[in-house]
Amino acid sequence: EADIYQTPRYLVIGTGKKITLECSQTMGHDKMYWYQQDPGMELHLIHYSYGVNSTEKGDLSSESTVSRIRTEHFPLTLESARPSHTSQYLCASAQGANQETQYFGPGTRLLVL
Amino acid sequence: SQELEQSPQSLIVQEGKNLTINCTSSKTLYGLYWYKQKYGEGLIFLMMLQKGGEEKSHEKITAKLDEKKQQSSLHITASQPSHAGIYLCGADIASNYQLIWGAGTKLIIKP
Numbered sequence: 001e002a003d004i005y006q007t008p009r010y011l012v013i014g015t016g017k018k019i020t021l022e023c024s025q026t027m028g029h030d031k032m033y034w035y036q037q038d039p040g041m042e043l044h045l046i047h048y049s050y051g052v053n054s055t056e057k058g059d060l061s062s063e064s065t066v067s068r069i070r071t072e073h074f075p076l077t078l079e080s081a082r083p084s085h086t087s088q089y090l091c092a093s094a095q096g097a098n099q100e101t102q103y104f105g106p107g108t109r110l111l112v113l
Numbered sequence: 114s115q116e117l118e119q120s121p122q123s124l125i126v127q128e129g130k131n132l133t134i135n136c137t138s139s140k141t142l143y144g145l146y147w148y149k150q151k152y153g154e155g156l157i158f159l160m161m162l163q164k165g166g167e168e169k170s171h172e173k174i175t176a177k178l179d180e181k182k183q184q185s186s187l188h189i190t191a192s193q194p195s196h197a198g199i200y201l202c203g204a205d206i207a208s209n210y211q212l213i214w215g216a217g218t219k220l221i222i223k224p
Contacts, residue, residue, distance in 0.1 A: 006155075042117070042214040043201070058211075090155055101146065102203070102212065104155035 003027055006091050006105035013081055014113050021076045021108045023091030031094040032074040033102060036060060036087050043090065049074055081112045116140065117204050119215035126192050127223050134187045134218045136202035144205040145185045146212065147176050151198050159187075159200075189220075197222045 004025040013019055023032065030051045035043040045058030049068040063085075064078050074093075078085055088109050092102040118137045126132045136145065144163050148156035160169045162178035162185060169176050173190045189196050199219050203212040 040122075040216060040219075042216045043203075045211060048211065088153070092156075101158055101161050102156075103158060104148075106155040107153065109153060 004091065004093055004103055004105040006089075006108050008108060009106060010109050010111075012111045012113065015080075015082055017081050019078050019081055019110070021078075021089055021091075021110070023074045023076070023105055024072050025074075025093040025103075025105075026072060027093060027095065027103070028071060029093035029095040029103075030071070031102075032068065033092040033094075034058075034064075034066060034074070034076050035090040035092065036062070037090055037107075038087050047076065081110075083112045086110060086112050116206065116213050117202060117215045119200075119202055119218050121218060122216070123219040123221070125221045125223060128193060129191055132189050132192060132220070134200050134220075136185045136187070136204070136215050138183050138204055138206060140183070140206040142178065142182045142185070142204050142206060145176075145178055145182075146203040146205075147185070147187050148201045148203065149198050150201060150217070156201060192220075192222050194222050194224065196220060 007022045032049045034047040037043050044060035046060045046062040047066040049055045055066050088107050090107045091105040094102045120135045146161050147159040150156045160176045165180045165182045167178045175188045178185045199217045201217045202215045
C-alpha cells in the first residue's frame, strides 16, 4: 500500500490567486511526478523530479512551478490561477532503477472561477 | 493521435460476465502498467508486465502482454460491482522511466 498524500483534496478559488498543491510521500522514493487529468482523457505529465534539487518540465506546457527541497515533499505552485487550470492534479512517486511502478496520491480537484 | 490506445472507451457488463480491455501501442513496450481509478480519485496499481508473453493474475483480474510487446489485455472473470471504475494503462516506450497513458476504459457493472 502506497503512502502518498495530497492536500487539499478539493479547491475552489478565484482567478488570479496564487495556490500551492501539496504532495508528500513517506516511502523514501526518489522519483516524484505531477500529472494533470481531465475527465475521459489520458494523464499528462507536467513536472517530474528524480531527486532532491532536481526538477524537470514534462510534456504538457504548464504555467506551474515545482520544488524538491526534501525527498518526501514535492509541492506544485500556480502563481496566478486561471479558469483553464481547472482540472484534477495527481501526484505520484516511484523508486527503482529498472522499473517504473508509480504510486499515486488521491488527487486534488481544482476549480478556478 | 494517442501513442497508447485503449479500447473500448466504455463498457457496460452484466454482473457475473467476463470482459476484456485492450491497450495497444505502435511502439515496443518496455513496461506496461495497469491501474484502476475510481471517479475523482487517484490511481490504484494493479499489475506490471515487462516480458513478451508474460501473464499475471490478481484475484479475478488477469493481464497479458503479447509476444511482440505492443499490446496488453486485461481480463476480468465473473465481474462484480467492486470491479466498476476506470481502468488505465501506462507504458514505458522509451525506457526513460516516464510513462505515457491511455485515456482509460470506464467499466460499469449492471446488477
